[in-house]
Amino acid sequence: MPCLLTAAAADPEAVSVARHWIDSAGHDVEAVESMLRDDSFVPRHACALANAAARQALTALLSVARTPFSLRHDLDALLTLLPPDSIVRRDVPDLRDLAQWAAEPRFPGDWQEATVEDALRAARCARTVFEAAVADLFEHGIRV
Numbered sequence: 001m002p003c004l005l006t007a008a009a010a011d012p013e014a015v016s017v018a019r020h021w022i023d024s025a026g027h028d029v030e031a032v033e034s035m036l037r038d039d040s041f042v043p044r045h046a047c048a049l050a051n052a053a054a055r056q057a058l059t060a061l062l063s064v065a066r067t068p069f070s071l072r073h074d075l076d077a078l079l080t081l082l083p084p085d086s087i088v089r090r091d092v093p094d095l096r097d098l099a100q101w102a103a104e105p106r107f108p109g110d111w112q113e114a115t116v117e118d119a120l121r122a123a124r125c126a127r128t129v130f131e132a133a134v135a136d137l138f139e140h141g142i143r144v
Helices: 004-010 012-036 043-064 075-080 087-091 116-139
Strands: none
Touching: 012 043, 012 116, 043 075, 043 087, 043 116, 087 116
16 A cells, blocks of 8 residues: 555545545534534434544545545444555544434434534544544644
8 A cells, every 4th residue: 555645745646536525524523513512412313423524534544545445334444445554544443323323213214313512523533534634634734
């Protein structure tokens, strides 16, 4: 897998794509945190948006590294595609709790409904992934 720094220096288009993804992730993290301040928020919506924010942050790193990946909802699979020395891999070793909010729980169905505590945990995890991804990019000379 190419080093993020090498990819950044060699491919300004990949850096531009990564900035787009990390900006989108940041907006989603802010939206989740804003949602949590409103007493009428729906926990499953906050959980789904937190999942999307984390996925976008991971996608930013994979894009700049030019690592092939699919746009699926498996956060742990995306995480394992990052270089072993990635700040995200160091700070966020497991995304299973956040990954459960990828698709089905966004809609009513026969599964456990998200709780306020689930939403709070999901928001914290999304913030951690986002901040670690920004740190990874910054460490490799990419300002966002």
